[in-house]
Amino acid sequence: MFILSFDFGTKNIGVAIGQKITLTATSLDAIKVKNGKPNWNQISALILYWKPKLIIIGYPLNMDGTKQKITRKVKKFSQSLYKRFAIQIYFHDERLTTKEAKSYLFAQGGYKNLKKDKIDSLSAVLILESWLKRKIDHKMINFILK
Numbered sequence: 001m002f003i004l005s006f007d008f009g010t011k012n013i014g015v016a017i018g019q020k021i022t023l024t025a026t027s028l029d030a031i032k033v034k035n036g037k038p039n040w041n042q043i044s045a046l047i048l049y050w051k052p053k054l055i056i057i058g059y060p061l062n063m064d065g066t067k068q069k070i071t072r073k074v075k076k077f078s079q080s081l082y083k084r085f086a087i088q089i090y091f092h093d094e095r096l097t098t099k100e101a102k103s104y105l106f107a108q109g110g111y112k113n114l115k116k117d118k119i120d121s122l123s124a125v126l127i128l129e130s131w132l133k134r135k136i137d138h139k140m141i142n143f144i145l146k
Contacts, residue, residue: 004052005128006081007094007120008060008074013038014120017050018128025128027121038077040084047085055087058094058127092131098123 005025007014011033018025031042057078060068078089098119 001053002050003054003056003128003132004046004050005056005058005124005131006077007058007098007123007127008070008077009033009120010036010070010073012120013077014122014124015046016121016124016128017052018125018132020132023129023132025125025132027118027125030118030120036073043081044084047087052087055081055089056092056128056131057081057089058123059091061093061095063095090131092127092134094123094127 001019003018003020003025005016005018013031013033015028015031016025017028028046031039033039057074060070060074062068074091078091081087082089
């Protein structure tokens with residue numbers, strides 16, 4: 001079962017694909033946003049190709065847990081996504097994923113590796129892998145408690 005992940009932004013949307021068997025994700029090309037509108041043709045092509053059963057979207061929060069300015073846009077994006085494709089969507093806390101992605105990319109190739117689309121898609125990977133790990137951790141806790 002494939003799971004698609006998005007890190008929504010006003011200029012780029014990071015994208016990753018993953019699955020539950022290995023609990024890993026792989027970054028895909030970021031999707032450009034023009035005049036506040038995602039490229040729905042690219043998103044449609046991704047969904048047709050991968051046929052995901054779930055979509056995970058990074059949920060932007062401040063460090064104190066309050067919503068950011070972009071949180072409303074993320075919700076609007078998720079509603080449009082659901083209306084178009086009727087695929088189950090989950091939000092997942094994305095705090096610090098951009099910082100972690102930048103650190104990783106810098107370590108791999110210095111400043112020249114810090115391209116916005118790479119950062120966004122790696123953030124989508126981190127969001128999805130974190131969601132997968134959290135789902136497994138919850139199942140393990142429930143199994144142990146039984």
